[in-house]
Amino acid sequence: MAVDMELEAVLRPIQYPMVPYPPKVITLANGKKMVIRQAMREDVPAILKSVHPCLFIERDYYDIVSARLYGELLAWYRYRVKSEYCLMGQVDGYLVGVVNGRLEDEKVGMSYHTLAIDRGLRIGSHLFAAKMEYHIEYLNQDAVLIVAESPIGFRRWMVEYPLEATKIPHELGGGDSYRLTREIYLKAKPRLVVGDRPVPQDLMDEAMADIKFADDNTIRERIAGLKGR
Amino acid sequence: MRDVAIIGAGMIPFGRRDEDTLMEMLAYAALKALDDAAQSDTGHVLPPIDAVYVANMGGGMLQRQTAIASSLVDRLSLMPAAAETIENGPASGASAVKNGLLAIASGYYDCVLVVGGEKMREVTGWRATDFVATMTHPQAEYPYGITLPGMAGMFTRLYMEQYGVTREHLLAISLKNQEMGTLNPYAHVEMALDRDGIFDSPHSIVNNPVTADPLHLYDLCPVSDGAAAIVLCSLELAKKLSKPPVLIAGFGQATDTQTLQEREDPTDLKAVTIAAQKAFAMANLTPADIHVAELHDAFTILEIAESEHVGFFPKGEGGKAALAGKTRLGGQIPINVSGGLKARGHPVGATGVAQLVDIVWQLRHELPANRQVQGAKNGLTVNFGGFGNNVLAFVLKRVEQ
Amino acid sequence: MKKEIAITAYKCKQCGKIHYPYHDRCLVCKGREFEKMKPEGDAHLLTYTAIFNLPWGFDQRFLIIGVAEFENHVKAMGQIKVDSVDQLKTGMKVRPSWEPIRVQYGENVYGLKFEPIE
Ligand SMILES: CC(C)(COP(=O)(O)OP(=O)(O)OC[C@H]1O[C@@H](n2cnc3c(N)ncnc32)[C@H](O)[C@@H]1OP(=O)(O)O)[C@@H](O)C(=O)NCCC(=O)NCCS
Ligand SMILES: [Zn+2]
Numbered sequence: 001m002a003v004d005m006e007l008e009a010v011l012r013p014i015q016y017p018m019v020p021y022p023p024k025v026i027t028l029a030n031g032k033k034m035v036i037r038q039a040m041r042e043d044v045p046a047i048l049k050s051v052h053p054c055l056f057i058e059r060d061y062y063d064i065v066s067a068r069l070y071g072e073l074l075a076w077y078r079y080r081v082k083s084e085y086c087l088m089g090q091v092d093g094y095l096v097g098v099v100n101g102r103l104e105d106e107k108v109g110m111s112y113h114t115l116a117i118d119r120g121l122r123i124g125s126h127l128f129a130a131k132m133e134y135h136i137e138y139l140n141q142d143a144v145l146i147v148a149e150s151p152i153g154f155r156r157w158m159v160e161y162p163l164e165a166t167k168i169p170h171e172l173g174g175g176d177s178y179r180l181t182r183e184i185y186l187k188a189k190p191r192l193v194v195g196d197r198p199v200p201q202d203l204m205d206e207a208m209a210d211i212k213f214a215d216d217n218t219i220r221e222r223i224a225g226l227k228g229r
Numbered sequence: 230m231r232d233v234a235i236i237g238a239g240m241i242p243f244g245r246r247d248e249d250t251l252m253e254m255l256a257y258a259a260l261k262a263l264d265d266a267a268q269s270d271t272g273h274v275l276p277p278i279d280a281v282y283v284a285n286m287g288g289g290m291l292q293r294q295t296a297i298a299s300s301l302v303d304r305l306s307l308m309p310a311a312a313e314t315i316e317n318g319p320a321s322g323a324s325a326v327k328n329g330l331l332a333i334a335s336g337y338y339d340c341v342l343v344v345g346g347e348k349m350r351e352v353t354g355w356r357a358t359d360f361v362a363t364m365t366h367p368q369a370e371y372p373y374g375i376t377l378p379g380m381a382g383m384f385t386r387l388y389m390e391q392y393g394v395t396r397e398h399l400l401a402i403s404l405k406n407q408e409m410g411t412l413n414p415y416a417h418v419e420m421a422l423d424r425d426g427i428f429d430s431p432h433s434i435v436n437n438p439v440t441a442d443p444l445h446l447y448d449l450c451p452v453s454d455g456a457a458a459i460v461l462c463s464l465e466l467a468k469k470l471s472k473p474p475v476l477i478a479g480f481g482q483a484t485d486t487q488t489l490q491e492r493e494d495p496t497d498l499k500a501v502t503i504a505a506q507k508a509f510a511m512a513n514l515t516p517a518d519i520h521v522a523e524l525h526d527a528f529t530i531l532e533i534a535e536s537e538h539v540g541f542f543p544k545g546e547g548g549k550a551a552l553a554g555k556t557r558l559g560g561q562i563p564i565n566v567s568g569g570l571k572a573r574g575h576p577v578g579a580t581g582v583a584q585l586v587d588i589v590w591q592l593r594h595e596l597p598a599n600r601q602v603q604g605a606k607n608g609l610t611v612n613f614g615g616f617g618n619n620v621l622a623f624v625l626k627r628v629e630q
Numbered sequence: 631m632k633k634e635i636a637i638t639a640y641k642c643k644q645c646g647k648i649h650y651p652y653h654d655r656c657l658v659c660k661g662r663e664f665e666k667m668k669p670e671g672d673a674h675l676l677t678y679t680a681i682f683n684l685p686w687g688f689d690q691r692f693l694i695i696g697v698a699e700f701e702n703h704v705k706a707m708g709q710i711k712v713d714s715v716d717q718l719k720t721g722m723k724v725r726p727s728w729e730p731i732r733v734q735y736g737e738n739v740y741g742l743k744f745e746p747i748e
Contacts, residue, residue, distance in 0.1 A: 026432050026435075027423075027425055027426050027430045027432045027433075027436075028423075028426050028432075028436060029420070029422055029423065029426040029427050029433075029436040029437060029447070030420050030421060030422060030423050030426060031422075031423025031424075031425055031426045032423075032426075059245075059247060120418070120420060121420075121436075122435055122436050125435055126435060129435070151353045151354075155354065155355075159689070159691055160691060162690075162691050191434055191435075191438070192435060194431060194432040194434065194435050195432070353686075354683065355684070355685060355686040356685075356686050358683055358684065358685040358686070359685035359686040359687065362685050366651055368651055369650065369651040369706065369707060370707055372731060372732060372739055372741055373693075373695055373707055373708065373709055373731055373732075373741055373742075374681065374684055374685060374687075374688050374693045374695065374709070374731070374732060375681070375695055375707065376681055376683065376684070376685055378681065378683065379679050379681040379695055382679030382680075382681070383677040383678060383679045383695075383696070383697065384677075386677050386678065386679065386720065387676075387677050387720075390720060438682065439680065439682060440681075440682050440683055441679050441680070441681050441682070441683075442678075442679050442680040442681075442715050443679075444679075486657065488651065488707070489677075489697065490676065490697045490699075490705040490706070490707070491649070491650075491657065491705070495676075495677070
């Protein structure tokens with residue numbers, strides 16, 4: 001696609017500087033190691049390949065979450081969002097989950113979505129926690145605005161942290177935002193935020209090599225549990 | 230009284246079955262059991278089904294559907310067979326089997342179909358938890374927000390203090406049962422757990438959080454959809470079929486007070502002891518004669534406590550026995566080779582029937598080697614309702630042709 | 631104002647067995663006549679749990695629930711007013727009170743609560 005760089009200069013939003021998220025590794029319930037690291041802009045087309053099959057899974061609102069995530073990541077890729085970032089989880093090099101968000105301003109973060117591509121391993125919980133860790137501890141923000149689009153999300157974030165309800169509209173256009181403040185984060189951190197740093201070199205090398213993707217059917221089967229039919 | 234045998238068994242994979250209605254799940258499992266019996270009936274000696282007993286706990290609450298058995302006979306074209314739905318909490322499955330057993334034993338009916346099924350995942354976790362909690366005492370317990378896992382947590386605390394059960398013991402059950410679940414194509418949870426990931430590593434606080442203290446997530450069974458079915462007839466008739474009949478050699482049922490605090494010793498699951506004793510006495514067998522057992526491990530502590538109460542191990546020894554591997558396949562008494570409720574899942578109305586289906590497969594020696602108890606002849610099931618206030622046990626016996 | 635504990639226990643007139651909740655016949659002797667009694671004094675904790683997956687109708691993150699025995703031997707379930715089970719031990723003394731335990735149809739529902747006594 002030809003890009004008119006003169007026009008782009010007008011269209012592209014400004015970006016706040018963002019320190020990188022230092023990767024970490026988490027041992028999952030099945031003993032596998034999940035590396036959580038920051039995605040580069042160049043990773044987006046590859047990530048979208050794994051998001052795509054989820055567009056057609058109605059279960060647990062995977063369709064709406066992945067459709068929106070797809071658009072958000074594409075917008076980031078094409079420089080149409082202000083200060084967006086994306087973190088991802090990888091097991092054996094395979095992509096197992098994606099979270100994203102952006103900076104509303106220097107002090108307030110806007111949480112977008114959490115997509116677990118493998119279920120039953122608390123991958124969503126770990127990735128959401130990493131996202132909050134990034135906003136508060138590394139980007140040094142005071143608060144993050146969050147909405148849940150699925151009942152599972154509501155239970156995991158609003159109830160478990162617990163987040164405080166506000167009347168502030170959320171960018172996603174749904175219900176009013178819930179807010180994670182620094183204080184809430186620090187209180188919840190000992191029970192919800194885990195991971196080891198630095199990531200051992202072999203695991204890091206595996207994660208940084210070409211991201212691996214399960215095929216569409218495997219992804220659909222894992223998420224939708226279509227076995228036996 | 231006539232001897233009664235199981236001549237057909239069938240189950241559909243448990244899990245979250247969004248695409249199937251409750252009625253579809255019941256019908257699929259029923260057809261599998263009917264086909265299994267028909268396959269065995271090479272001489273065409275089986276009479277038509279006289280009666281259908283359907284075990285279901287939540288149709289009225291979760292699906293807003295009642296008179297489920299009447300609807301099922303219609304779907305299966307079994308009219309004019311007698312039909313009724315049996316609700317006995319999480320012990321509904323075994324209760325339905327018992328009704329079929331008594332009906333044939335009495336001589337009134339000749340051939341009976343028993344189906345158990347539940348669709349719990351149609352609602353959110355909050356509602357499913359509330360649905361299960363409606364078993365508790367409506368004034369003295371339910372309003373407080375107590376749940377079945379909560380009852381199990383209070384029980385576990387006492388059992389730990391009184392009998393020295395430790396988290397290591399409970400862990401042995403989750404690890405064993407989820408490992409077995411990976412071999413069972415019908416299991417809801419097909420993921421083996423790792424000790425580091427759920428216990429040793431500091432990351433385990435997120436992977437395996439406290440759910441009903443002192444119980445953690447992986448001490449609990451999941452919330453499942455699923456169905457299972459069996460066909461019963463007299464042993465005399467069963468002997469004319471090609472597959473080895475599985476005799477219901479013993480049966481026992483007992484109840485206890487609804488609230489834990491009114492039991493003289495809340496760690497004493499009297500109903501389990503009595504139900505098992507009755508089943509053993511009727512079968513003229515002892516716990517030592519059992520080769521394979523399916524116990525009601527809705528919570529890991531229950532597998533330990535039941536293994537003691539039915540007489541496999543003395544009180545206080547069940548946890549240690551599990552840790553030592555005595556209840557694994559190949560051990561002294563293999564328990565929950567299917568993965569149990571922990572891994573197969575717990576669609577409440579289906580469980581009691583599913584336990585029998587798994588034992589039938591064991592006693593017919595039909596399972597792949599990695600799940601088959603070699604040469605198994607006698608099996609035991611325990612289906613535990615409420616928090617131990619309504620318990621049923623069956624002793625099954627392989628009959629050589 | 632502190633509310634009275636609105637629980638009624640039943641003492642069998644024939645054998646003295648104390649029941650809560652109500653039974654139509656005595657759990658020991660099958661007697662049908664009971665003397666009503668109120669739980670009295672403080673209580674001691676028999677067992678407890680913290681529940682993190684709550685049923686519909688509860689918005690909080692967790693609930694701590696236990697069973698305690700009053701000085702006059704009535705046993706009953708209640709919610710426990712602590713932040714963590716780390717503050718509890720079986721056998722410890724707890725003070726009962728009658729307070730809102732949940733909200734149903736916009737109205738407070740009252741029930742037993744226990745609070746550890748130092
Ligand atoms: C423990 C519990 C609260 C977990 O619920 P949850 O966190 O909402 O679980 P989710 O719906 O997010 O589950 C996600 C995945 O985790 C896994 N999972 C959930 N609960 C599990 C459990 N107890 N054990 C193992 N895996 C489990 C499943 O693979 C599930 O995938 P699925 O949706 O395909 O089934 C729930 O399983 C429960 O309430 N269990 C007790 C049921 C009970 O009391 N039954 C009656 C006894 S008499
Ligand atoms: Zn009496």
